[in-house]
Amino acid sequence: MIRNLFGASAMALALSSPAFAQEQKPLTETCPNLTAEEIEAIENYKGEFSENAWYARAYCVSVEEAERRMEIQNRGAIGPRTEPGPPPPPPAPDDSLGLLAQTLHEKEGDTFAGLWIQHRPTYGVMVAFTRDAASTLAKYTSDPLYVPVDRPGPSLTELRAAQDQLMRDLQALSVNWFGMGGNEATGKIEVRLGQSAEPIRQAAARGEIELPDFVVFEEPDPFPIAAPPVPPGDARVKGFPQFAYRTDGMARTLVGVPDVPARLELRDGCLWLSPEGEEPRIAVWEQSMALDLTDSGKVAVMNRFSGAKVYADSDVVLMGLQPGEVAPPNDVVGADSCPGPYRVVRGIVPREVWDKQRRDAAIAGRTQELGSRAAAEADYAADMARVAELKAWRAHALAEHGDVIASIYVNEDQGAAHMFHTDVLTRDELVPETLRPFVTGQVVQQGGTALEAARADIAAQIAAAGLDARVSIEEIGGFVDLYPADLAALSQAAVAGKITFPPLVRIMADNQGVIYRQDIPLRRDPEAIWYPLEAHPDFAAIRALVEDTPIMRPEPSPTDHNSSIWVARKPSRAGSLQQTHWLIASGYTLREIQALRAAGFDPVEALEDMNGRQTIEKRALTATDIVVAEPVAIDLGDAGGDGFSSTVRWRVVEVLKGNARPGQELGQRLASGERTDEAGVTRYGQSNDEPSLLPGLPTSLEPGSRWILHLSDALYRHVAYVQGGEGAARSDRDWYVAVGWMAPSRIDAEGMVHPITNYPEPIQLDELRKRIAPIQRALGLEQSGEEQ
Numbered sequence: 001m002i003r004n005l006f007g008a009s010a011m012a013l014a015l016s017s018p019a020f021a022q023e024q025k026p027l028t029e030t031c032p033n034l035t036a037e038e039i040e041a042i043e044n045y046k047g048e049f050s051e052n053a054w055y056a057r058a059y060c061v062s063v064e065e066a067e068r069r070m071e072i073q074n075r076g077a078i079g080p081r082t083e084p085g086p087p088p089p090p091p092a093p094d095d096s097l098g099l100l101a102q103t104l105h106e107k108e109g110d111t112f113a114g115l116w117i118q119h120r121p122t123y124g125v126m127v128a129f130t131r132d133a134a135s136t137l138a139k140y141t142s143d144p145l146y147v148p149v150d151r152p153g154p155s156l157t158e159l160r161a162a163q164d165q166l167m168r169d170l171q172a173l174s175v176n177w178f179g180m181g182g183n184e185a186t187g188k189i190e191v192r193l194g195q196s197a198e199p200i201r202q203a204a205a206r207g208e209i210e211l212p213d214f215v216v217f218e219e220p221d222p223f224p225i226a227a228p229p230v231p232p233g234d235a236r237v238k239g240f241p242q243f244a245y246r247t248d249g250m251a252r253t254l255v256g257v258p259d260v261p262a263r264l265e266l267r268d269g270c271l272w273l274s275p276e277g278e279e280p281r282i283a284v285w286e287q288s289m290a291l292d293l294t295d296s297g298k299v300a301v302m303n304r305f306s307g308a309k310v311y312a313d314s315d316v317v318l319m320g321l322q323p324g325e326v327a328p329p330n331d332v333v334g335a336d337s338c339p340g341p342y343r344v345v346r347g348i349v350p351r352e353v354w355d356k357q358r359r360d361a362a363i364a365g366r367t368q369e370l371g372s373r374a375a376a377e378a379d380y381a382a383d384m385a386r387v388a389e390l391k392a393w394r395a396h397a398l399a400e401h402g403d404v405i406a407s408i409y410v411n412e413d414q415g416a417a418h419m420f421h422t423d424v425l426t427r428d429e430l431v432p433e434t435l436r437p438f439v440t441g442q443v444v445q446q447g448g449t450a451l452e453a454a455r456a457d458i459a460a461q462i463a464a465a466g467l468d469a470r471v472s473i474e475e476i477g478g479f480v481d482l483y484p485a486d487l488a489a490l491s492q493a494a495v496a497g498k499i500t501f502p503p504l505v506r507i508m509a510d511n512q513g514v515i516y517r518q519d520i521p522l523r524r525d526p527e528a529i530w531y532p533l534e535a536h537p538d539f540a541a542i543r544a545l546v547e548d549t550p551i552m553r554p555e556p557s558p559t560d561h562n563s564s565i566w567v568a569r570k571p572s573r574a575g576s577l578q579q580t581h582w583l584i585a586s587g588y589t590l591r592e593i594q595a596l597r598a599a600g601f602d603p604v605e606a607l608e609d610m611n612g613r614q615t616i617e618k619r620a621l622t623a624t625d626i627v628v629a630e631p632v633a634i635d636l637g638d639a640g641g642d643g644f645s646s647t648v649r650w651r652v653v654e655v656l657k658g659n660a661r662p663g664q665e666l667g668q669r670l671a672s673g674e675r676t677d678e679a680g681v682t683r684y685g686q687s688n689d690e691p692s693l694l695p696g697l698p699t700s701l702e703p704g705s706r707w708i709l710h711l712s713d714a715l716y717r718h719v720a721y722v723q724g725g726e727g728a729a730r731s732d733r734d735w736y737v738a739v740g741w742m743a744p745s746r747i748d749a750e751g752m753v754h755p756i757t758n759y760p761e762p763i764q765l766d767e768l769r770k771r772i773a774p775i776q777r778a779l780g781l782e783q784s785g786e787e788q
Contacts, residue, residue, distance in 0.1 A: 031060035038062045059119050069123060072145065073097065080574035081527055084534040097125060100140065108136055109157045114184025118147070128184060130155055153187025153214055162212050163189050168678075169209040174331060175200055176245035192218045194246040220246045223304035227290035236299055238269030239337035240291045241284045247346075248288050248305070259319045261351065266299050266312040270338035273345070275318060279459060279471060281343035284332055289345070301348075310348055317354040320346030341468055362413055383415030386438060390417045397430060402449035405430065406475040420444045420475040445478030446504060454480045454502040465498040477758035479506040487694065488684050494696030501698045506758070512685030514643040514671045520725035529722045530581050538590040543580040545593060546571065551579075551608045566613075582607050587624045587714025592779060596621065599778035610741045614760070616771045619742045623710040625658030625666075626772060628747065628765075631701040632665060634693050636684065637674035642716075642730065643723030644737075645685070646673025646693055653706060656772045659781065660734075667735045668709070669716060689743045691756055699746070699756040708745040708753050708768065711736035 027039045034042075041063045045053035049070070056066035076096025081087060097115065104112040104127070113128035124147045129136050133148035154162060159182040166189060170177060176194035183190055189212070197217040204211035262275040264283070274280040285301065292300040292309060299312040310316050332342070349357075359380070366376035387410060394408040394417065406420040416438045421430060427441030451473045458480060459471045468485040482505055484490040490507070493499045522528035533539070550568040557563045571579060583593070583603060593603055606621035620626055629650035638647040652664045660666065671687045686692060691707070692700045701707075716737045720729035729735065738744060745755040751765045 027057065031057070033060055034062065072125075073117065082573035082577060084539065084577065086525075086531070087527060100127075100146070103140065105156060110155060111136060112156050113149075113151045113153070113159075113187060114156050116184060126185070151185070151187055154212070156182075156184060159184070159187065159189065159214075162214070165210070166191070166212075166215060169203075170200070172679075173199060173203055173209070174244075178249035187214055189215045190218065191215065192249060194220060194249060195244075220249060223288060225302070225304045225307055227304065228292045228294050228302065230291070230293055231296075234293050236266070236269065236293060237271070237291060239334055240271070241282060241332050241335035241338055241340075241342065242289070243284065243286055244331040244333045245287065247286050257320075259317050259354065261315065261317050264301075264310060264312055264314055264316045264348075271299070271301070271312060273316075273318070273343045275343065277472070278343070279341075281341045282335075282338050283345050284335075284342045285345050289348075308349070310350055315351035316348050317351055318345065318348055319354075358413065384412075386415040386435075387412050390415070390435065390438070393432060393435060398448060401425065401430060401447070402452075403447040406444050406446060406448045406451060406478070407473070416440075418442065422447050442476070444475055446475075448473075451475070451478070451480060451504060454504040457502050458482060458499075458505050461499050465493045467493060467499075474506075477506075478504065479758060480504050481506055481508050483508050487686055487697075491692070491694035491696050491700075499696075505698065507692070507697055507699070509686035509688055511688045512645070512671055512673075512675075513687065514719070514723055515645075515675075516643060516723050517641070517725065522721075522725055529718075532721065533581050533584040533718070536584045539580060539584060541590045542583055542588070542593060543576055545590075546579045546583070546604055547573075547576045549602070549604045551605060552613060553608075554612070579604065579608065585715060585718040586622060587712060595780065596775065596778050599774060601775055601778060614741065616760075616763070616768065617775065619710060619739070619760075620657055620772045620775050623657065623712050623739050623742065624714055625660050625709075625711045625736065626656040627652045627658070627660055627666070627709050627711070628654040628656070628706055629666065629709055630704065630706055634701060636693055637682070639673075639675070640730065641724035641728040642669060642720035643728075644669035644671055644673075645675055646670045648691075648693070648701060650707075650709065656708075656769060657776050657779075657781075658711075664734070666711070667730070667733050668711065669720075669730075669735060669737055689740070689757060690738070691744050691746075706747045708747060708765070709736075710739045710742035710744075712739050715739065 042053050042056045052066045056063050076099050101115040111129045113130050115127050118124050118126050126147050126149050127137050128149040128151040133150045137148040163182050177191050178194050179192040197219050203209050260275045262273050265272045271283045272280050273283045288304050290302050290304050292302040300309040302309045363376045363380050366379050367373045370376050390410045404422050404424050408419045410417045419441045423443050431439045455473055462469045470483040472481050474481050550570050552566045552568050554564040555567045557565050603621045606618035609618050629652050632651045633649040635647045648668045650666045652660050652662055670690050672690045672693050674682050674684050676682045713736050716735050717729045743755050743757045745753045747753055752762050753765055754762045
């Protein structure tokens with residue numbers, strides 16, 4: 001039995017054993033070679049790392065042998081860095097499996113074919129070469145742990161290069177695959193396809209791609225059940241949109257995703273889905289589902305694995321992957337007569353089947369808890385009776401208090417409910433006394449009437465404009481989320497006056513991020529990104545302050561394992577090193593930290609408190625400059641080595657913090673913008689934490705608009721170095737990025753500051769000025785008044 005070592009942890013190697021996929025039997029049966037004392041040591045393991053006992057059980061070795069093997073596999077591993085400077089010198093190549101593999105890859109790249117651990121029948125590290133394995137390995141180690149293997153075929157370098165090229169070729173051919181990996185032991189690239197391999201072989205025969213002879217395709221098995229033939233002349237269904245490829249080899253569900261009740265209807269020859277809380281859309285089916293018209297009175301869809309069916313004009317429940325899957329892939333087939341909008345279907349069952357499965361599971365769980373089936377059935381019946389009461393109350397409450405209640409979710413499994421409501425009325429004022437023990441409440445910004453009006457308004461405008469977008473209500477934030485299929489088309493429609501966005505509508509984009517170059521030298525050493533910061537003259541002194549500063553951190557509650565508490569603790573050596581890195585990266589000097597602390601502000605605490613304990617002042621401490629500014633110019637396609645895609649030029653109107661001056665122009669680098677792919681196609685991408693660079697949208701940078709910007713020139717220099725390496729940061733003007741926890745905020749006509757995200761809450765500009773002014777004074781700077 002062999003396991004690939006490259007990039008795998010010792011824990012992964014142990015836990016990937018087939019032994020853990022089966023029900024454990026007594027060790028006396030599975031490991032008859034072990035003595036009673038060795039079995040006792042495994043079953044009552046007293047060591048520090050329990051995975052050693054798991055490994056011993058999986059491979060029928062003693063605890064001592066398992067610990068020895070784990071020590072071998074962990075050679076060369078290091079913990080978090082605790083001191084500045086490069087890490088200690090690496091061990092000798094043969095003392096570290098990973099280092100030996102790296103050394104052979106660099107120095108014997110023409111013949112080195114891979115390195116992996118063999119656990120059975122004997123333990124050893126197999127080191128493969130395409131030829132002369134024994135003599136080549138002998139140049140680097142004589143340790144008998146390492147076993148030379150002559151493995152004909154591609155070298156590791158060739159195997160990886162061929163895999164990268166094959167991945168690009170399959171993408172260009174629009175071929176779908178479930179998995180792809182290079183097997184170093186066999187010298188094969190193994191590809192698990194979601195379709196037939198014939199189009200790939202045909203492309204290779206035409207000379208469009210190269211297909212090495214060490215590529216092995218695993219094609220999906222035929223479906224067990226054939227698709228029923230369509231009866232001649234049957235025109236009840238005009239189209240049956242499906243994925244162009246198999247998806248049954250992919251993940252089927254996500255943890256914690258609720259099932260969605262829906263209505264499946266046949267309308268104008270197309271099968272439509274109306275899921276609860278969503279707009280009706282035409283269903284897009286997996287290839288494992290087939291249209292079944294064998295019954296002249298019913299239109300059905302059949303599962304070609306099980307033969308189970310769902311019927312048109314019936315209640316169903318959608319199961320499996322859902323978030324992000326509402327929109328279908330680009331390559332849908334069979335959709336000419338049913339052109340959308342679409343809703344992806346993964347798992348689907350009749351509602352009555354789902355109800356029975358849920359009831360059976362609930363009663364089985366309660367039987368175990370309560371001790372008898374009769375008690376379980378009575379308890380379940382009581383909950384279901386309460387569910388009916390909760391649903392009746394929900395209908396009445398939403399009708400009477402739609403301006404206050406955003407939504408009410410009824411948990412049908414537990415006979416309970418959760419209500420989202422504004423603070424105009426309390427939970428007790430909205431819930432009858434008999435139901436209060438079973439209803440929890442959460443205060444939100446908007447009631448359902450306003451949210452539904454905004455949703456209906458934008459949905460109607462989108463349909464009238466002929467655009468494709470998904471619209472959903474987000475109760476907690478108090479927004480209507482709009483997911484456009486084409487953001488540029490939405491912008492054009494808005495500019496043309498076809499779309500007017502209601503105030504509660506928020507546009508959700510693909511959230512384009514920065515580009516990290518993988519070929520820069522510092523990628524070879526993950527710690528190299530911090531070395532320039534450690535050369536700062538104040539590094540040691542700032543670290544001393546950090547080490548002496550207790551920081552509030554969440555820790556598990558000693559009394560409630562499901563909750564956490566905030567505890568003030570001084571950092572570890574590794575923690576203080578990391579915190580000092582970030583203070584230097586944020587532009588702080590020792591003098592500034594001392595001056596701010598004397599005035600009651602602490603940048604050390606502020607940086608740590610960005611996760612869950614933010615305030616206006618703490619956010620202000622993390623920016624080098626806070627300004628009121630107007631956009632002057634936008635360059636959508638201003639790519640560069642720093643990883644960003646565009647530039648916005650701002651004219652400073654007022655300075656709240658920092659050294660900028662009114663009238664000065666600043667350049668802000670953004671992840672949003674145009675990018676050109678390998679095929680030469682240019683597309684616009686938007687980050688959800690940045691203003692839109694396309695016109696007409698709710699967060700667009702319109703001429704004359706004014707914004708509050710929390711900027712940092714120091715962070716720009718650091719992230720540019722991380723993303724692009726030495727010299728990647730621009731130096732021809734003042735360049736900044738927005739601090740990551742404070743998105744740009746637009747100032748309205750009444751002086752209210754509105755972040756483009758739903759956090760933090762809006763604030764009056766005068767209040768923001770008042771809160772930030774003491775920080776500016778503590779730094780020995782005066783706020784620059786608004787330019788006249």
